[in-house]
Each structure stands twice: as C-alpha cells, then as structure tokens.
Amino acid sequence: MAFERRTLGRTGLFISPFGIGGGYRIDPTSIEWAFEHGINYFFWAPWVPTYRSMERCLKQLLPRHRDEIVIATAPYSWLLPGSIERSVRKHLRRLKIDYIDLFLLGWVMRESQQRAVDELVRIQEQGLVRYLGFSGHKQPMILHMAQKWPIFDVLMVRYNAAHRGAEHEIFSHLDEKDRQGIVAFNALKHGAMLKRPRGWPEGRSIPTVRQCYRFVLSHPRVDLCLSGPSKPDHVKELVEIIEEGAMSPDELSFMREYGDARDG
Secondary structure, three states: OOOOOEEOOOOOOEEOOEEEEOOOOOOHHHHHHHHHOOOOEEEOOOOOHHHHHHHHHHHHHHHHHHHHOEEEEOOOOOOOOOHHHHHHHHHHHHHOOOOEEEEEEEEEOOOOOHHHHHHHHHHHHOOOEEEEEEEEOOHHHHHHHHHHOOOEEEEEEEOOOOOOOHHHHOHHHOOOOOOOEEEEEOOOOOOHHHOOOOOOOOOOOOOOHHHHHHHHHHOOOOOEEEEOOOOHHHHHHHHHHHHHOOOOHHHHHHHHHHHHHHHO
16 A cells, blocks of 8 residues: 555644655756655755755745645754744745745754744744754654653654664654654665675575665654655655555564664
C-alpha cells in the first residue's frame, strides 16, 4: 500500500511523505517535477549558496500554488537578541511571501533560552510564521523541550535503522491525540547505511536507498522524511518509494538487524 499524504502532527499542515531539502544543488526542473508528482514540503535555507536553485524554483511556484506548498526553514544562528525576527523577515523578503509555514530553530545543542522562545511567540502572533519547531540530535533534550514549551508543534529528529533511539526516547512519549509532528532526517546516516559493516556476511545483501527511506517512513510516528536529492533520478526515486509503501514485518526485521550491525 502506497504511503499517503498525512497531517504533520497537530499542525493541520497536509504534507507529502517526503520533503526535499535543497542543500545538494538539485535543479529547479526537478523540484517542479517533484511538486507536480505530489511532493509539497520544501526545506529551504536562504543563506546557503547550494539552496539558490531551490529558491529560484520556489519563486516561480509560490505565486500560483502558495496554499499547496509547505515552506520550512531554519536559522542556525539565533542566540543573539532580535536575530530570530530578522531571520524570518529576511526569508519572507527573499521568497516574496507573507508567512512561513514552519519555522524551526536549527541544530539545537542545548536547551533553548526563554528569550528565544518569547521571540518565537512574538513572530507567530504577528502572523509571520504559522507553526514552530526545532531540530537537534540530543533526544532526551528534545523531549524535555517539547514538554516544557508547548509552542513547538514540530520536532525534527535524527532517525534511521542504525539510530533508533528516538523510538523509545521520543516517539513513545508523544500524546497520540495531540502530538507534535515528526520530521525525520539522516535516513542514510550520511551514506553509511549503504556500506557493508564489519562482520556483515559477504553473502548477505545490504540495504538500498529505497529500503532505508521506507524503513523510516514505516514508523507510525514519523510524519515526513526529509531527503536531500542531488539528481533528477533521485527525485523520481522518491516518488517511486511513496508508491511502494510501508515495509513488511520481515523487511523491518532485516533493517533492524542490519542497523544494529551498522551501529556496532
């Protein structure tokens, strides 16, 4: 059964199973093709040169399809007073839009300061952003922040077959009826998931890109898997993965076994 569009947690944002990050210089034609084939979540970082091709494409698509496209973006330097609002307004000017659908604090290494949270609330009250979230690698901290500050509607979490800690450190603690949306990233573990780990029998297969992505999307708490395609064929493969749907129990078992070997 194919992966269907779903709601991003409690936000009400209707999203594709995959999101596309523009950090690998994917060409505008491929981005437009992805949108035409159902992918509507785009992660954009305007200060990074590799995202400029995505910016050009979004500027063409947004005037005609603003209500259909979910724009997510994040600053990675947000500790100085006023820096969050400056960042948001700069993003809006660059894309010539009135609001950002999802604004995330990027790469949170320690618990957010109340000052940053207060600033986020202000920009949301002004209508500059619709929903708020943050990304990070320290999973106990992610859960604590989500519980302490309910303004965060989306959690961007590292999750793959080798890094499954989020299953018991975050996912299992979320309220089923009113939970934060989950955006998973690093499904390929920076490519390590595609390399034979030490001790893995030569006669046994190793996962494909499709299997790695399908594993992530097969978890019922994952709303969206962020991908970083660099070629047109990569984008077409994402659409094919959506059509393939969730893994069987045997496939999931294989991925967990391989993930344990990869992480060991």
